[in-house]
Amino acid sequence: MENSKIKEKLLSSNKNSRLEKFGKSLTFLCIALIVFVVGAILVFVAQKGLSTFYSDGVNPFRFLFGTNWSPGNLGPDGKPAVGALPMFAGSLIVTVLSALVATPFAIGAGIYMTEISPKYGKKILQPVIELLVGIPSVVYGFIGLTVVVPAIRNVFxxxxxxxxxxxxxxxxxxxxxxxSMTVDAMKAVPSYYKEASLGLGATRWQTIWRVLLRAATPGILTAVIFGMARAFGEALAIQMVVGNAVMMPKDLISPASTLTSILTSGIPNATPGIQLNALWSLALLLLIMSLFFNLAMRAIAKKGSLK
Structure with a gap:
């Protein structure tokens, strides 16, 4: 009888109970730790990245729009040559183009898995998607180096x-x-949208094209931006196939560079001073772009949420 009373007291909904206080304290500590880690990363990268401007005297506009990247040398005006535009342009081009190519395939797979053949789509495509997610980046880079690069060399x-x-x-x-995110967005569309459209005499494809896809558009856009964020921050795989030539991209088949490829190849050999500080500035630019992608995802998801 006494044990049951103690158990009932611990499991009661009383806000002053020990269990509830312990749970609140534990969850608060977890959230505080996450906020502290994220804040520490932001402050650390910002402090290191901004040192290029207030310690080494580099003009921020020259850094963002300059095309000459040679941190160990001085430009014609006697200032360090740390123009990040070639790397930023390379990152932006590969990110946008890869998202444009991936989006139609993702939408087609999402339609097939949710509307056309959910049973076989889940049985066949879902394991394939999970397998592709689990493959390490270095494997993609190695396949690109041994398969994609020779193919492009032979064709172009x-x-x-x-x-x-x-x-x-x-x-x-x-x-x-x-x-995966497109499939989740289409599954989140209320079933009465589809039922109402079919009840009004629309065909299955008209329902998919004019109702379901339009209702799932915010979720699909969120998926695309999430994919762009991952593509923009990818380092190892892109470093192996892009060529790492620090110059403005002239075309798609000439060696170029991205923010991540220069970071991964330059940090091990950088010496303390302007060389290392310039690389930290690239890392800060990369972090700012990642935050931009996250804010865009939140804005789209909030605006297009289904009530």
Missing amino acids: GGTGLGLLSGVFVLFVMILPTVT
């Missing part, structure tokens, strides 16, 4: 290293992520 000429190779590699990498 040149070395095969360039943004086009990076687009194909990133397309395969972000496809499962965009597909």
